[in-house]
Each structure stands twice: as C-alpha cells, then as structure tokens.
Amino acid sequence: GAGVSQTPSNKVTEKGKYVELRCDPISGHTALYWYRQSLGQGPEFLIYFQGTGAADDSGLPNDRFFAVRPEGSVSTLKIQRTERGDSAVYLCASSLSDVNTEAFFGQGTRLTVV
Amino acid sequence: QQQVKQSPQSLIVQKGGISIINCAYENTAFDYFPWYQQFPGKGPALLIAIRPDVSEKKEGRFTISFNKSAKQFSLHIMDSQPGDSATYFCAASEWRVGTSYGKLTFGQGTILTVHP
Numbered sequence: 001g002a003g004v005s006q007t008p009s010n011k012v013t014e015k016g017k018y019v020e021l022r023c024d025p026i027s028g029h030t031a032l033y034w035y036r037q038s039l040g041q042g043p044e045f046l047i048y049f050q051g052t053g054a055a056d057d058s059g060l061p062n063d064r065f066f067a068v069r070p071e072g073s074v075s076t077l078k079i080q081r082t083e084r085g086d087s088a089v090y091l092c093a094s095s096l097s098d099v100n101t102e103a104f105f106g107q108g109t110r111l112t113v114v
Numbered sequence: 115q116q117q118v119k120q121s122p123q124s125l126i127v128q129k130g131g132i133s134i135i136n137c138a139y140e141n142t143a144f145d146y147f148p149w150y151q152q153f154p155g156k157g158p159a160l161l162i163a164i165r166p167d168v169s170e171k172k173e174g175r176f177t178i179s180f181n182k183s184a185k186q187f188s189l190h191i192m193d194s195q196p197g198d199s200a201t202y203f204c205a206a207s208e209w210r211v212g213t214s215y216g217k218l219t220f221g222q223g224t225i226l227t228v229h230p
Contacts, residue, residue, distance in 0.1 A: 040223070042222050043220050048213070048214055055212060055214070091157055093216060
C-alpha cells in the first residue's frame with residue numbers, strides 16, 4: 001500500500017545552487033499538489049497539476065521555482081539559485097481527481113539552504 | 115492575506131479532557147473544511163472534514179462544529195489521549211473550473227499536548 005513518496009527526505013544545499021525535489025503520487029491519482037511549510041506554519045500552496053499540465057501555479061513565489069509532471073505521475077519541483085529563505089519542508093500531495101476532496105500528503109522533503 | 119485564522123497556537127489538556135480548536139475564514143466561496151493532524155517528521159493526514167450544508171459532523175472522538183453565518187468552524191476532541199498529541203491544522207478549499215479541492219488554505223496550526 002504505497003502512499004505519496006518524496007525524495008530525498010532531507011536536502012542541504014549551498015546558497016545559489018540548483019535543487020530538484022521528487023514526488024511519487026499514489027498510483028492512479030491524477031491531481032498532484034506541491035506545498036511549502038515553514039517552521040511553525042501551516043502548509044502554503046505552490047502549484048497544482050491535473051494530469052501533465054500545471055492547472056494552477058499561483059502559489060509559486062517567483063520564477064526561480066518551477067515544477068514539471070511530464071508523464072502525469074511523478075513530479076519534480078525545481079528551485080534555481082536557492083536562497084536561505086527557501087529553507088522549509090516541501091510537501092507533495094495527491095488526490096484521485098480535482099473534484100475528489102481527500103488529498104494525501106507525503107512526508108515531505110526538508111530543504112536547508114546554507 | 116491570511117484567509118484562515120486558527121486559535122489557539124498551543125493547547126495543553128489532561129488525559130480524558132476535551133480539546134477545542136477554532137478556525138475562522140474569510141472567503142465565502144469555500145465549501146470544504148477539513149482538519150489535518152500532523153506528527154513530527156510526517157506529512158499532514160486528514161482527520162475529519164465537513165461541508166457547509168451541515169452544522170456538525172462526528173467521527174469517533176472527533177467532532178467538527180460549523181457556523182456558516184459566523185464563518186467559523188471548530189474541532190472538538192473528546193476524551194483526549196496522549197497519542198492525540200500532535201499539531202492540528204484547519205483548512206478550507208473550494209471547487210470551481212480551473213481549481214481543485216486539493217488546493218487548500220491552511221490555518222497556522224495548533225500544537226496539542228495531552229498530559230497522561
């Protein structure tokens with residue numbers, strides 16, 4: 001019974017470097033979401049995919065952030081020129097469809113920019 | 115703009131007591147209100163959810179009370195147990211063309227500690 005899987009669990013990178021965070025959603029889930037959770041805060045929406053396309057990227061903070069889902073399953077969140085303020089836990093979630101209410105979250109990737 | 119406000123930030127209760135967490139929202143288009151439970155190092159997990167057409171929903175020891183006119187909803191945990199110690203988040207979302215129920219707006223979270 002696989003849930004949403006995120007890799008790596010932890011990532012430490014130097015300021016200015018490029019990072020990729022991976023999300024494997026639950027098999028058959030067409031909707032996929034990325035969230036960012038800063039310490040002591042609730043998750044904040046970044047981007048939502050329905051199938052292969054980004055249906056809503058209104059939460060991406062700036063153009064250093066980009067995400068893809070080329071085959072409609074695995075998604076990668078890409079962050080260019082990382083800054084210390086990007087340090088957070090990046091959560092991925094998936095749901096059966098966009099009208100299905102329950103979103104299942106992965107355990108997150110803790111990104112630390114030093 | 116903060117659209118879902120949650121209180122209190124932290125809560126300490128004794129085993130067997132009632133834990134109450136409150137949330138208020140601004141966007142009247144929201145039509146799905148879940149509560150998530152998060153343990154350290156884990157992702158949030160759906161606990162219970164409610165739609166605005168009912169005023170209360172109960173699942174085991176967990177109850178959501180919903181007040182549409184006041185734009186408020188709350189989580190009640192009856193007979194609180196040490197294993198309930200976690201961070202709780204209220205959230206809200208809406209469905210319309212181009213968006214999804216999974217696009218959630220979360221509250222700031224409440225750290226619940228249940229003493230044995």
